[in-house]
Amino acid sequence: MSAVFSGLALILLVATLLMQQREIRMQRHELALQREELASSRAELHRSAESDLRALHVQLTQLAMDDPTLAEVWNDFPGEPPQTLRQNLFANLTFSHYLLLYKWGNITEAELVARVQTLVQSPAFDRYWRASRSAKEILPADSDEGRLFRIFEQAIHESRRQGSPPTP
Incomplete structure (x- = not known):
């Protein structure tokens, strides 16, 4: 009986390890997607900031052109x-x-x-x-x-x- 319980415990342990491995793969995939989204967001923020800076440059130039x-x-x-x-x-x-x-x-x-x-x-x-x-x-x-x-x-x-x- 003890051997049966040990065998079941071993099977449960292996199943748990396989599920954890699957969960880790899913988390890695999710992290990779989040990194891509973050990189995209950073690029968009940079472009937006650059656009705002460009608008300021145009305003300053307009002031200089007027005066x-x-x-x-x-x-x-x-x-x-x-x-x-x-x-x-x-x-x-x-x-x-x-x-x-x-x-x-x-x-x-x-x-x-x-x-x-x-x-x-x-x-x-x-x-x-x-x-x-x-x-x-x-x-x-x-x-x-x-x-x-x-x-x-x-x-x-x-x-x-x-x-x-x-x-x-």
């Missing part, structure tokens, strides 16, 4: 007349807009080059680009803004090679 005395605080384009300063600030917003489109995957590199080739035909944008180029060319090559700078440079080069330089 040249405020633009002097940034001092990105010292000594420029108010009209040129507003154009440069707007051109910078345009560059930043393309940066977000590119960074978030809403535009392909080929589409971006085509749009930039049109944009760089503007004398006002060309003036902005010449004024801000030195600050952009030192950006890390592997950063989104550094990659975008190189795409703009490629588009400018191709546009000029095709014989349509911007008019001063």
Whole structure:
């Protein structure tokens, strides 16, 4: 009788271990799903924060465009007349807009080059680009803004090679 109870206890122990192993697998799977959800939530929060920061940048730029005395605080384009300063600030917003489109995957590199080739035909944008180029060319090559700078440079080069330089 003792052997029967020992055998039953052993069977129950094995069954319990198998159930615990199954439960652990299910918990691991659940944890993996939670990690994926957390990573997705973090990415979405980051994108939302980036969007909020971008909106603040637009507001600050708008203030500077409306009041040249405020633009002097940034001092990105010292000594420029108010009209040129507003154009440069707007051109910078345009560059930043393309940066977000590119960074978030809403535009392909080929589409971006085509749009930039049109944009760089503007004398006002060309003036902005010449004024801000030195600050952009030192950006890390592997950063989104550094990659975008190189795409703009490629588009400018191709546009000029095709014989349509911007008019001063």
